[in-house]
Amino acid sequence: MATGRTHRPATRSRGIPEATVARLPLYLRALTALSERSVPTVSSEELAAAAGVNSAKLRKDFSYLGSYGTRGVGYDVEYLVYQISRELGLTQDWPVVIVGIGNLGAALANYGGFASRGFRVAALIDADPAMAGKPVAGMPVQHTDDLEKIIEDNGVSIGVIATPAGAAQQVSERLIAAGVTSILNFAPTVLSVPEGVDVRKVDLSIELQILAFHEQRKAGEGAAAASAVADSAGDVGGAGGVAAADDEAAAGVGTGAAPAAALVPPAGRGAAAARKGGPDGDVPAVMPA
């Protein structure tokens, strides 16, 4: 590795669990708040509460980073902030580009927390020639034609896609060809990318659909059984779920990807097929409006 250390120093070391990585930013945020209030130390219990997880999980998470606490006392806030920042790679500067400057792209560009934590918006890019040169968040929008040059000149390795769904795949290909290896995708599409490129997606409609699922359960159970509610609720900052994505769709294409069509109950063949289904004979009365 970079330091010339032997591989896998001792027992486990390599590979912090993905679920833990996903929670580190949460801890970091809580710790930063404590740091600003000049709190010197926290217990796992307190910090866990602030981050919305339980303390055993937090201690386990930290144990993957090392033994940074003091038994009987707790964790040194400043020190932990530094260790987590380092682990997350936030002690260095990450230039990012945002592609697709519609409502959402502009919202992202204006997002303050962006700059605060190692990320720097290096450029705003849009395909609309009319946008070129217009300032958004105090920065001129540049045209897609210059995408490759911008990426290379700024050494950008992280790209944010906030274009309409239809443009996302192509944009991702250009970003990757120019050197980007991590993408945060807000467009409601599955991007297919080569091995070695990381993609995370944020999808509004998926999140809403997941909420609707649980809402429906609550309503159903409430009517008949009782409170089997505390299903996915309970631990807010939980582990599971993927992410929900939104899209600049509205600002780009008419209404986005694929609205119209379907949703009518399968009258003809559907009904036929339905017969053989009935896994638990569950065909309830939810008839579509």
Added chain:
Amino acid sequence: MATGRTHRPATRSRGIPEATVARLPLYLRALTALSERSVPTVSSEELAAAAGVNSAKLRKDFSYLGSYGTRGVGYDVEYLVYQISRELGLTQDWPVVIVGIGNLGAALANYGGFASRGFRVAALIDADPAMAGKPVAGMPVQHTDDLEKIIEDNGVSIGVIATPAGAAQQVSERLIAAGVTSILNFAPTVLSVPEGVDVRKVDLSIELQILAFHEQRKAGEGAAAASAVADSAGDVGGAGGVAAADDEAAAGVGTGAAPAAALVPPAGRGAAAARKGGPDGDVPAVMPA
């Protein structure tokens, strides 16, 4: 349940795994696209490719819903669209309110995919009196004072919070008190809510930090070892991760939650504490710039 069926019809039935629920919207999106192209049936292999997952996982997921496929043939597209929609509760109408109409809130209000799938924006709410009455996405913004009335009059059970971090907790409390039981939170804060209320969060900065973590790994490995890259990449639509959240911060407060402070390496006490750390003696050369 709604139909008066006996509880737990047969073997398992109740409780579709959370990970499966989180993928259903993905399948639904892919199926809707097929439906629009009038494709009558798909194999698990094809559909899995379109949704960015592997076919075994998809089949397992569907098996929790019932036996909706035909061996040797595949799945009937229309029928599956209906079944998944029903399972997710999308055959009914879900009025939602968006609170916090800054850049992000406006982007969400304009998002077309919103309306298409059972969700309907019932109202836009903002605390700024100057916003009141102004049309956003063809709908007048209403003032926070009327929040409770709006929720009740429209029977809203899902709320979207796109306010600055500082306002989020209070907004969530008002929403919940008025009857909302599911919240999609875009503010970078941990909401604490009573049991029975579902919260999902979308957090831009968390997502970026997760990407940075993997970027850092790539760089480190690449320099010395080689390609141990295909770490979190590989299956794009993977399972793990939480979500990343963004905030309307910029439009509301100055720069959001907690930017400044910390990030300097722990010179004094930090170094001292550092000694006892060295879990795997991993202290690499990543010295902050």
Added chain:
DNA sequence: GGTTGTGAACATATTCACAGCA
């Protein structure tokens, strides 16, 4: 032949509960 549906094996994540240390 082709494809689903699923038990069994494996992998990852969470929680418990307590020894070890300040």
Added chain:
DNA sequence: TGCTGTGAATATGTTCACAACC
């Protein structure tokens, strides 16, 4: 005494591989 760090137990999720069936 108080709190961390962690093995062991449990729960959840993924993948394999193949029997069942069209």
